[in-house]
Amino acid sequence: MTLSLQAANAIATAFTKARLRGEKIQDYPGQRPATLTEAYGIQDAAIELWPEKIAGWKVGGINGEPAERLGVEKLVGPIFENQVFRADNNVISMPVFKDGFAAVEAEIVFIINKDAPSSKTEWSLSEAKTMIGAAHIAVEIASSPFSKINDLGPLVTISDFGNNYGLIIGDELKDWESLKTKKSSIETLIDEQSVGTDSPPHTGGPLESLRYCLGNTALRGRPLVKGDAISTGAITGVHQAYVNQTSVIRCSGANDIALKLTAK
Numbered sequence: 001m002t003l004s005l006q007a008a009n010a011i012a013t014a015f016t017k018a019r020l021r022g023e024k025i026q027d028y029p030g031q032r033p034a035t036l037t038e039a040y041g042i043q044d045a046a047i048e049l050w051p052e053k054i055a056g057w058k059v060g061g062i063n064g065e066p067a068e069r070l071g072v073e074k075l076v077g078p079i080f081e082n083q084v085f086r087a088d089n090n091v092i093s094m095p096v097f098k099d100g101f102a103a104v105e106a107e108i109v110f111i112i113n114k115d116a117p118s119s120k121t122e123w124s125l126s127e128a129k130t131m132i133g134a135a136h137i138a139v140e141i142a143s144s145p146f147s148k149i150n151d152l153g154p155l156v157t158i159s160d161f162g163n164n165y166g167l168i169i170g171d172e173l174k175d176w177e178s179l180k181t182k183k184s185s186i187e188t189l190i191d192e193q194s195v196g197t198d199s200p201p202h203t204g205g206p207l208e209s210l211r212y213c214l215g216n217t218a219l220r221g222r223p224l225v226k227g228d229a230i231s232t233g234a235i236t237g238v239h240q241a242y243v244n245q246t247s248v249i250r251c252s253g254a255n256d257i258a259l260k261l262t263a264k
Contacts, residue, residue: 001031003034003038008045009045011029011159013046015160019145024145032155038159039158043078043159043161047222050078055084055227057217057231058079058164058167059210060076061073062154074209075157075158076216077163077164083167084169084229087257093259094168094259094260094262095143095166095264099145100143100144101142101147101163101240102141104139104140104249104261105140105141106138106187108137109230109231110133110210110230110232111132111230112229115224119218123215125207127211128211128214129210132210136173137186137249137257138169139170139257140164140166141166142165142238143164143166144160150238165264169229170254171254185198186251187251188237190245206232206233207232210230243263244260245260246260
């Protein structure tokens with residue numbers, strides 16, 4: 001059964017209220033979206049309800065059977081102004097939903113250098129590259145009041161703001177493209193234990209994420225604008241974490257990013 005506009009708005013309202021109040025969502029609040037159009041329809045409705053402006057977008061991966069069924073390998077979600085932080089020499093407190101889902105993800109972030117044409121919905125990798133003003137090491141905080149968000153597939157993830165709840169932007173990476181040639185150039189630690197090391201992938205990688213994001217947002221009437229931060233996908237993995245745990249992201253040629261998860 002096709003998801004009605006009224007039903008989509010009700011789901012968007014439930015997720016928005018739960019996020020603003022720090023409340024748990026026990027079960028998915030309505031009929032689950034069955035298509036990308038329905039999932040992004042819920043997300044767009046929720047964006048309109050959120051009290052902060054968009055400061056960028058997260059791009060996540062879709063793998064296996066869902067990717068084949070949906071015909072895409074990426075998903076997109078908004079990052080809001082009040083959820084973007086700059087790394088310094090201190091441990092940054094990052095709120096998450098203590099009764100929901102939370103994860104730490106090391107990522108490369110691109111800062112957009114100019115407004116994207118609103119009518120351009122198809123992008124090549126070379127065209128996408130011209131939109132990059134700077135690249136930074138960063139940490140995406142994935143968190144949702146719905147603890148099963150990653151268990152029910154990418155359409156559910158899309159519908160709840162893409163499962164984003166914060167971004168820490170670290171040092172600029174002048175030679176970000178060379179990182180893929182350096183073994184284990186990025187590492188994630190949780191409570192001082194290494195949980196993942198890797199380098200940006202050779203095929204597409206962060207640039208492919210940006211290319212997809214440019215098209216996705218333009219098709220939804222939300223083209224990228226100058227200054228947007230585009231978080232391009234987990235490099236060392238999606239590492240589930242919990243309130244009061246600490247994490248450090250290490251990257252060749254950059255200062256560490258240190259954070260502690262706190263209760264929303």
